[in-house]
Amino acid sequence: MPAKPRYRQLKELIIxxxxxxxxxxxxxxxxxxxxxxxxxVSRMTANRALRELTNEGYVKRVAGVGTFVADVTAASHVLEVRDIAAEIEGRGHRHSALVMQCCETAASDEVAAALECDVGARVPNVMLVHAENGVPIQLEDRFIRPTFAPAFLQQDFSAVTPSAYLSAIAPLQEAEHKVRAQMPEPDVRERLRMRKREPCLVVLRRTWAHGEPVTFTRLVHPGDRYELAGHYIPPGTETSTDSDVTVLRKFNL
Amino acid sequence: MPAKPRYRQLKELIIxxxxxxxxxxxxxxxxxxxxxxxxxVSRMTANRALRELTNEGYVKRVAGVGTFVADVTAASHVLEVRDIAAEIEGRGHRHSALVMQCCETAASDEVAAALECDVGARVPNVMLVHAENGVPIQLEDRFIRPTFAPAFLQQDFSAVTPSAYLSAIAPLQEAEHKVRAQMPEPDVRERLRMRKREPCLVVLRRTWAHGEPVTFTRLVHPGDRYELAGHYIPPGTETSTDSDVTVLRKFNL
DNA sequence: CCCTGCAGGTTGTATATACAGGCTAGTTGA
DNA sequence: TCAACTAGCCTGTATATACAACCTGCAGGG
Known part of the structure; x- marks a missing residue:
């Protein structure tokens, strides 16, 4: 069996x-x-490892100075899924979360399909409402794979968001998003303090770690108070070498 | 003045x-x-140019065989904005477009801000409804920068989509998306044959070429018949070397 | 006829070396 | 005291070379 190339081993070491x-x-x-x-290794091999980590947003390099771990803003395009609490605090606002539910539930068809488990299996589930300066802006309804994160339900999610807790356990490796426009159910509408007939953006997100699905999350946003923004600069253009540019900020959720 | 590095010159040559x-x-x-x-150049320099083009999705390389221009599917993650006609035909379905408007209009505040021109300036505008097997799935309301593409309004957009026409003129360099959930205006609702109280996904897209904004487009989708899907695999993971995987398919519009 | 094996082209990786250019800190000199 | 210079470290790029692995096509043997 072929060993991993050394430049890749170096990258993983640093990651x-x-x-x-x-x-x-x-x-x-x-x-x-x-x-x-x-x-x-030779210097060229180390150079390749660090150079690729730069392109991937893990580190920043300054000629003549050194290589440094990229900060959160730059890391967002690596993880792509930013923690909403960090997002809000980055705007200088106050984040708060109200936990509405935190227990095991029986997997519905949709949840079972998303997490690749049996229908009816007991799945940890947490539902909470995130608020920015007291204004509710997102309902998070999250299911996680049973075998993953055994102490999940014991956390205080009003203090640490599920996203922050989970990303501390295992690095995100893949993510899939689906976005829809829907009318909210009455209870959701009330929780988010939405007007009647106001539609909402629903994001369904699945994440993987080590090749297995880990979480399935339904994120509901009031339609006119929140929008998803993405800015994309294809690589190979003039500006793409400027590592200060956030190459991809996709779903700021 | 420092010349561009040679590996970059090579990349641009091939692009x-x-x-x-x-x-x-x-x-x-x-x-x-x-x-x-x-x-x-030396082989290592050529290698770096071709390797980076591979990571950026322009080409595919097969050890022992050669380097080849990537096909449309892979190119989608370079261009990111896929042509809806190609998307529909890729599903084996029939695409048709009904042109509702194709003329110059006076730039509104929103359009002027997006295209960085004066309010009231005469801006080419085309509005059309895309249908898949006869079912309307998207309303496209597009404004383009006046100086760009002089023959734009003379095109037959029921045959060639504006997106396809424009991308043939100049390569897309940057794109920005905003996504909202909204209730449609009555005329839009009728054109898209939407039910009452059905919300829609609205995508606002700006594109740039040569550093200048080129187009501003409003894309309206029925909320329950269409969804945006994105699958993301961060670079540096095991699977990222498999160039058959579409690394990022963002807005399939 | 088919199968095997080999030659040659191609990519993938690794190394040693070289030079240019940016930044910092400390030394030197006015 | 302050300014200028310089030595040293670091990144960025470029080259020459080497070997491994992969694929294709062709020639030769069964």
């Missing part, structure tokens, strides 16, 4: 140290020569 | 040959050794 928190944003990452000395 | 149509999907791209012989 691990970032995702475990050993390296925090703006921390210094070992320089190319450090990696040469510590791992025995 | 140009693709975007002008000189190289078509599945055509063979010069091999690394070809580039070495024709341009005098």
């Amino acid at each position: 691990d140290r970032i995702s475990t928190g050993e390296l925090k944003p703006s921390d210094r990452v070992p320089s190319e020569m450090d990696l040469v000395d510590s791992t025995g | 140009d040959r693709i975007s002008t149509g000189e190289l078509k999907p599945s055509d063979r791209v010069p091999s690394e050794m070809d580039l070495v012989d024709s341009t005098g």
Whole structure:
């Protein structure tokens, strides 16, 4: 069996140290020569690893200075799924969350299909309403794979969002989104303090880790108080080398 | 003044040959050794250019065989904005478009801001309804920058979509999307044959070419007959080397 | 006729080396 | 004291070379 190429091993080494928190944003990452000395690769191999990590948004490099872990803003285009609490606080506003439900439920057809488990299986479920400066802006209805995160339901989700808790356990590897426009159910409408006849944006999100589906989440937003914004700059254009540009900010949820 | 690095010159050389149509999907791209012989760079430089073009979705490489221009499916994650006619025909269905309006209009505040022109300026505008097997699925209301594409209004948009026509004129360089849920205006509701109280997804899209905004488009979809789907695999994961996977299929509009 | 094996072209990776250019800190000199 | 310079570290790019792995097509043997 073929071993992974060394530049890839180097990348994973550094990604691990970032995702475990050993390296925090703006921390210094070992320089190319450090990696040469510590791992025995050639400088070009270390260069390729760090260069690809730059393109992927994990780190930032400054010629003549060094390589540093990218901050949250830049990391968003790696993770793509930003934590709503961080998003709100990044706007300088106050985030609060009201937990409406936090228990095991029997998997519906939709949930079972999404998480690839049996219909009726007991699935941890948490439902909460996120608010920005006290104004509700999102209902989060999240199901997680039973075997994943055993202590999930014991968390205090008014303090740490489910997204933040889960991403601390395992790094997100894949995400799938579906977006629809729908009329909200009456109870949802009330929770989000929506006007009558106001439609809502519904985002269905599945995430994977280690090749297995981990979470299935329904996110409901008031239609006229929130919008999804995405800005895309194809690679290969002049501006794409400017690593200060957020290449892709997709769903700011 | 510093010249562009040679690997970047090579990339642009090849991107140009693709975007002008000189190289078509599945055509063979010069091999690394070809580039070495024709341009005098070293093989590693040619390798870097072709490798980055692979990551960016322009070409596909097969070890032992060669490098080829990526086909439309893979190109979608470069262009990101797929042509709806191609999308529908890709499903094996029949696309048709009904042109409702095709004239110059005075720029509203919103249009003027989007296209960075004066309010009241005469702006080409086309509005049409796209249908899949006769069922209307999208209303397209498009404004284009006056100086861009002078012959725009003379086109027969029931035969060639505005998107296809414009992308033939200039390659898309940037795109910005905003997505909302809204109730449709009565005339739109009728054109899309929507039920009463059915909400719609509204996508506002701006595109740029050569650093200037080129088009501003409002796309309206019936809420329950259409959804936006996106699947994202962060780079650096195991699967990201498999170039058969569409790394990012964002708005299938 | 078919199957095998091999040659040659192509990509993928790794290394050693070289030079240019940016940034920092410390030293030197006015 | 302050300014200018410089040594040293770091990234960015470019080249030459090497070997492994992969695929195709062709030649030769069964």
